[in-house]
Amino acid sequence: xxxxxxxxxxxxxxxxxxxxxxxxxxxxxxxxxxxxxxxxxxxxxxxxxxxxxxxxxxxxxxxxxxxxxxxxxxxxxxxxxxxxxxxxxxxxxxxxxxxxxxxxxxxxxxxxxxxxxxxxxxxxxxxxxxxxxxxxxxxxxxxxxxxxxxxxxxxxxxxxxxxxxxxxxxxxxxxxxxxxxxxxxxxxxxxxxxxxxxxxxxxxxxxxxxxxxxxxxxxxxxxxxxxxxxxxxxxxxxxxxxxxxxxxxxxxxxxxxxxxxxxxxxxxxxxxxxxxxxxxxxxxxxxxxxxxxxxxxxxxxxxxxxxxxxxxxxxxxxxxxxxxxxxxxxxxxxxxxxxxxxxxxxxxxxxxxxxxxxxxxxxxxxxxxxxxxxxxxxxxxxxxxxxxxxxxxxxxxxxxxxxxxxxxxxxxxxxxxxxxxxxxxxxxxxxxxxxxxxxxxxxxxxxxxxxxxxxxxxxxxxxxxxx
Amino acid sequence: xxxxxxxxxxxxxxxxxxxxxxxxxxxxxxxxxxxxxxxxxxxxxxxxxxxxxxxxxxxxxxxxxxxxxxxxxxxxxxxxxxxxxxxxxxxxxxxxxxxxxxxxxxxxxxxxxxxxxxxxxxxxxxxxxxxxxxxxxxxxxxxxxxxxxxxxxxxxxxxxxxxxxxxxxxxxxxxxxxxxxxxxxxxxxxxxxxxxxxxxxxxxxxxxxxxxxxxxxxxxxxxxxxxxxxxxxxxxxxxxxxxxxxxxxxxxxxxxxxx
Numbered sequence: 115x116x117x118x119x120x121x122x123x124x125x126x127x128x129x130x131x132x133x134x135x136x137x138x139x140x141x142x143x144x145x146x147x148x149x150x151x152x153x154x155x156x157x158x159x160x161x162x163x164x165x166x167x168x169x170x171x172x173x174x175x176x177x178x179x180x181x182x183x184x185x186x187x188x189x190x191x192x193x194x195x196x197x198x199x200x201x202x203x204x205x206x207x208x209x210x211x212x213x214x215x216x217x218x219x220x221x222x223x224x225x226x227x228x229x230x231x232x233x234x235x236x237x238x239x240x241x242x243x244x245x246x247x248x249x250x251x252x253x254x255x256x257x258x259x260x261x262x263x264x265x266x267x268x269x270x271x272x273x274x275x276x277x278x279x280x281x282x283x284x285x286x287x288x289x290x291x292x293x294x295x296x297x298x299x300x301x302x303x304x305x306x307x308x309x310x311x312x313x314x315x316x317x318x319x320x321x322x323x324x325x326x327x328x329x330x331x332x333x334x335x336x337x338x339x340x341x342x343x344x345x346x347x348x349x350x351x352x353x354x355x356x357x358x359x360x361x362x363x364x365x366x367x368x369x370x371x372x373x374x375x376x377x378x379x380x381x382x383x384x385x386x387x388x389x390x391x392x393x394x395x396x397x398x399x400x401x402x403x404x405x406x407x408x409x410x411x412x413x414x415x416x417x418x419x420x421x422x423x424x425x426x427x428x429x430x431x432x433x434x435x436x437x438x439x440x441x442x443x444x445x446x447x448x449x450x451x452x453x454x455x456x457x458x459x460x461x462x463x464x465x466x467x468x469x470x471x472x473x474x475x476x477x478x479x480x481x482x483x484x485x486x487x488x489x490x491x492x493x494x495x496x497x498x499x500x501x502x503x504x505x506x507x508x509x510x511x512x513x514x515x516x517x518x519x520x521x522x523x524x525x526x527x528x529x530x531x532x533x534x535x536x537x538x539x540x541x542x543x544x545x546x547x548x549x550x551x552x553x554x555x556x557x558x559x560x561x562x563x564x565x566x567x568x569x570x571x572x573x574x575x576x577x578x579x580x581x
Numbered sequence: 582x583x584x585x586x587x588x589x590x591x592x593x594x595x596x597x598x599x600x601x602x603x604x605x606x607x608x609x610x611x612x613x614x615x616x617x618x619x620x621x622x623x624x625x626x627x628x629x630x631x632x633x634x635x636x637x638x639x640x641x642x643x644x645x646x647x648x649x650x651x652x653x654x655x656x657x658x659x660x661x662x663x664x665x666x667x668x669x670x671x672x673x674x675x676x677x678x679x680x681x682x683x684x685x686x687x688x689x690x691x692x693x694x695x696x697x698x699x700x701x702x703x704x705x706x707x708x709x710x711x712x713x714x715x716x717x718x719x720x721x722x723x724x725x726x727x728x729x730x731x732x733x734x735x736x737x738x739x740x741x742x743x744x745x746x747x748x749x750x751x752x753x754x755x756x757x758x759x760x761x762x763x764x765x766x767x768x769x770x771x772x773x774x775x776x777x778x779x780x781x782x783x784x785x786x787x788x789x790x791x792x793x794x795x796x797x798x799x800x801x802x803x804x805x806x807x808x809x810x811x812x813x814x815x816x817x818x819x820x821x822x823x824x825x826x827x828x829x830x831x832x833x834x835x836x837x838x839x840x
Contacts, residue, residue, distance in 0.1 A: 130772055140780065143758075439759045443776045477770050479763025479777075480636060481726035496677070502638030511638060515765070519634050523642040526628040527649050533628075536601060555806040557602065557837045564595050564604035568623055 115230045115261050117466055119450035122473035129448045135271055139442050142270070146436040149380025150487065160376065167373045168491040170366045171427035174358070175418065181327040181360045182409065188330025192392025194405035202232035205410050209234055209319065209352055212406060213243050216350050218316035222308075224334070224341035225249035226321025227265050227430065228354045228410055230452040231465070234319070245319075246311045248340040253304050257284045263446030265453060266378050266432040271445050274300070301338075308340070318348040318402070322355040323430070324370065325407070328363035331391040332407065335375065335384040342388050351393070351402040356410045358426040364389075370429055373489035377431040413465040421500045425460045427490040432457075434484035434494060440477055449474060456484035460497045472510055475501035537566040584659075584706045591619040592657040594650070596667045597629050598798040605832060606798060609825035610663045610699050617707040619661075624653040632670040633764055635678065647675050651688050659706070660696040663821050664797050665728020666764075668698035673731045698728060699821055700796055704737040714826035715746035718816070721753045721790035723781075723804070725797035729757060738796055738820050745823065753788035755781055762803035778807045785815055792816045792834075794823055801835050809837040 186196040199205040235245040247256040251269035262268030278294035324333040375381040394401030435455030446454035459474035475498040484494040544561045595607040631646030662668040679689040728734040761777025805817040816834040
């Protein structure tokens, strides 16, 4: 997916002037955040589980090489293949090579943010291979030629009416009088449309929520069942996953699953939780003949052990996004790349070219709501601040801001200058007409500073001795 | 955690915004602390805690200002701040700022341990309920982000406000949602900030409140200026002013006078 993070302000203006979008964003807090709160209330040990989840993820990152190699060994023992890919281009080549080798003319996909990260759909299309999204949200935005606006709900920026309109435009052969007013009707239509595609594709491409080192299994959670069909129906199954998603064993996977859906959609569990371990065995009734795992680094090993190490704990639940007041004001597309919200504002600058995503970590009030709901306790505001520090020390912070802070600090460390000067400035402001004042919107200052008023009060005789 | 010193020596660190735009909050804090039995000092060299620099990634200048603050706040039993945001800068972030500094990290930790936001100090440390003169109004409380999530200030102000005669406290739905101030954020991204505060104001209107109270002047100035822009007659007060009874007719709420 082409990054538009560098034109953040233009993206924001577009989002803020989009009335239907603003209406949808304004109601977001009534959705996932409410459901998460209810799920949390149903599970008294939820916060203990979060602590456990954070520890598991931290342990994995400290021993990533060990668990990845163990995972690879198990996958090979199970009859699968692991492809180590340093960057997006490596991963695209591996995937397209497999497709060409098996003569695939179409690839069915279940939702994968990594596939957005490497832009696989466009790459395959260029080579004459049709890539078909089968997650309902992804299917909708693929029809509309839009990128996802959320990591777990890619079409959350659209109203049902907009989706119905998209279906009518893209399914012209269907009855024009049909009603498309319920989610069920839309889902049924998409399912009917997709059924033949599932049966005709030689390759299924899925993401993965976790990789289990102990067993070589891939864990995929979903709510629509399309992921299972993507993994099980075609002759070849390719799993596309980034390296940090590995976990030691099945027990740890379950610990993470217990916080994942609750944090994301407020479900106790997703409708489907699928463990896939290798290709079809002789005694199996179905399953793919080939099982490939594409392990993608794409900048992550550079973050490992550095200032942004903790970001790699992320399990992609989207809770930080759902609770972010900035996200719910500007929406996901304004962030300009695959990952929106606080997690995106930390991750994207680490994965994209230096300097192209500088606005993202700055466009935050550091309100901390993200950190307070993160199931693996990622200190997101601290990490956002670290990007600001990096930009500042690389002199990428605007000259105005750097100069302003230098002047302010110069004055503030000289109280004998600062106090009389500020007192004078306030007196001056006091005699200017409100309309002509700088920052005219702000309430008028009270004529003099506290420090100056206090000093006067203290020097008056009989002022009482409070200090 | 409760105070065991008979007459604790308290330094009041008023914050830039109180010093420059709302001195009455400082006087309210002096009154509340004195009545709570503290010996209150106002270190006269105090200026800025360094938060704007810190949040801008300007670590060097943040450290300069933090070092200066550590110098002037030495020797007091407690440092009290009428702001969750500046309070948390000292109590939560100074130790991080000096974590790798062998010489200063112990001092930063020591100061952090003595530093309290005003309302939590009165409520949790001094264990007092201020005497007050009553306030007539339908009030809602806005939780400022740093206070709420970094210093766990939620129940303390509500508990104290609930004791005030005539004050009817109602929760609004978005009490814990950021108002969009964010320090330099509202200067750098005024459009996003404006939509955020507009949603807050819609929520305030829905709550039926005639007064919004908060513990941070940043949020209050943001709310007050946008309330005025929309000509919404909801009054804004700092919680210290309400608790100290500084709401007489000759002392106006924070809202701009055009209101």
